[in-house]
Amino acid sequence: MNTKLLFTLICVAISFLSLAQKKEMQTITESDLKAHLEFIASDNLQGRDFFTEAPGLNITADYLKAQCAKMGLKPGVEGYFQKFELEAVTPDPDQTVMRLKDGSGNVSYETKNIFSLGGPAKNDTVIGDVVFAGFGWYNEDTKYNDTKDLDLKDKIVLVMTRTLEQSKEGAEPEMETEMKKMSRAMMGGAKAIVLVSDPMNPNPEYIESIRKYATGGSLTLKGAKSSLIIPIRLIFGTEELADKMLEASGKTLAGLQKEILESESPKSFSVNDLTAEVKLIKSNETVEGKNVVAVIEGSDPVLKNECIVFTSHYDHLGIDGEGGIYNGADDNGTGTVAMLEIAEAFQSMKRKPKRSIVFAWVTGEEKGLLGSDYYSQNPIFPMENTLADINLDMVGRSAEKELEVIDSESKSLAGPNGMYIVSGKQSTELMKISDEVCEDLGLVPSDELTKAFLTRSDYYHFYKNGVPILGLSTGLHEDYHKITDEIEKIDFHKMKRVTQYAFSVAYKVANQNKRLVVDKPVQ
Known part of the structure; x- marks a missing residue:
């Protein structure tokens, strides 16, 4: 085969992959995101916490399991639920x-x-x-x-x-x-x-x-x-x-x-x-935690043994002392439903990515990153075969305009095109891919939250195990951890773009012939 023909075939293959990626990315829609979030952030789930009168946390887990089964995703563990025991201490x-x-x-x-x-x-x-x-x-x-x-x-x-x-x-x-x-x-x-x-x-x-x-x-x-x-x-x-x-x-x-x-x-x-x-005086009891884990198996017989992991926490804060419900539409209803849309986009592909994709909806983040801690100790794929963790936590809000100066201390809410990416920057290659996708989607990334937030969300348990991370957020706002964090304040257009970004980065990493290069060890 001559060099010119080989070059042409490579260009066609790259073009085909790019078109496939863009086609599947269009399955991520504002209407679907909103429909899922209307359920996840409803009063009926009583804030998705442990110990509420209505078992909202378990109902959410059941909903995620049902959606995974409906899409035909492979269970990451039997029955999709990665169960573990927690020790609860409650003051009297x-x-x-x-x-x-x-x-x-x-x-x-x-x-x-x-x-x-x-x-x-x-x-x-x-x-x-x-x-x-x-x-x-x-x-x-x-x-x-x-x-x-x-x-x-x-x-x-x-x-x-x-x-x-x-x-x-x-x-x-x-x-x-x-x-x-x-x-x-x-x-x-x-x-x-x-x-x-x-x-x-x-x-x-x-x-x-x-x-x-x-x-x-x-x-x-x-x-x-x-x-x-x-x-x-x-x-x-x-x-x-x-x-x-x-x-x-x-x-x-x-x-x-x-x-x-x-x-x-x-x-x-x-x-x-x-x-x-x-x-x-305190009471003690044992309670059950559930991560919801699903997998899309890679199409390459060898590379399918490596994976990219998506994580988001589906728990929140429950009910306050006066009966107010912490619906947590942004925290973290947005990340939870964004992952459903990402999973649907990958599952709709006729030819799946070369590497496997793991979706882990984790619990107990608000109690100390517990579900992700358990997953990191009991991963579906070994940590050494996990190329990256893409974590979505509060990805649905926008300030009215872009920030002229980003204050890392106040963790300011990003503007209509802004997005924060918390990363240990272990992989220069991953950050380059991220920048390219942001440019394509018109997103403006910032790493200003990395120093303050590196240990603050579920990506931390991957970072400490040497896995490159991308922790996605649109920033904090006045409704953070308040009962006013409601669906009416979500910017679904912005949320769709962040979701498409996450899909695109994972797609590119999963389809590379060579393994993602990690050039900076954990500090």
């Missing part, structure tokens, strides 16, 4: 109590208006002397240090939210800041932190959002090799409780805060003749 607020005792052991104050994070899974009682540590903060630049010369060992430490600088500015509280305080206290040997809103900047909505999360209970993989349980207890209390803890010193929390801000220096001290006793 009616029996949780904090008591303050004087030097003679007499109870001077008692309250049930507390809740906690961290600590062991079983019932727990914490007893310790009390110290006040201001904001509990250490500033590496100014060397301001609330815990300098303060003995924290075996103590219960009273601190305010925020930092000196944040309090002065009236800045929004950040859980990351409070976690750093907790880490420092833990290294100092403290038993617990009692965290109270700083009086100048009370933020009841922030505290209430944490309360809903904390009192909703926690889940961990049963028999997990590593535990996410935090050894120190983080106890959230009220200003009234703080003033009672400080009463013997003749101080109030508001007064101490004023002193700190005016002097810009710590006012920390041990509270004499005061012991705090905290009883944290």
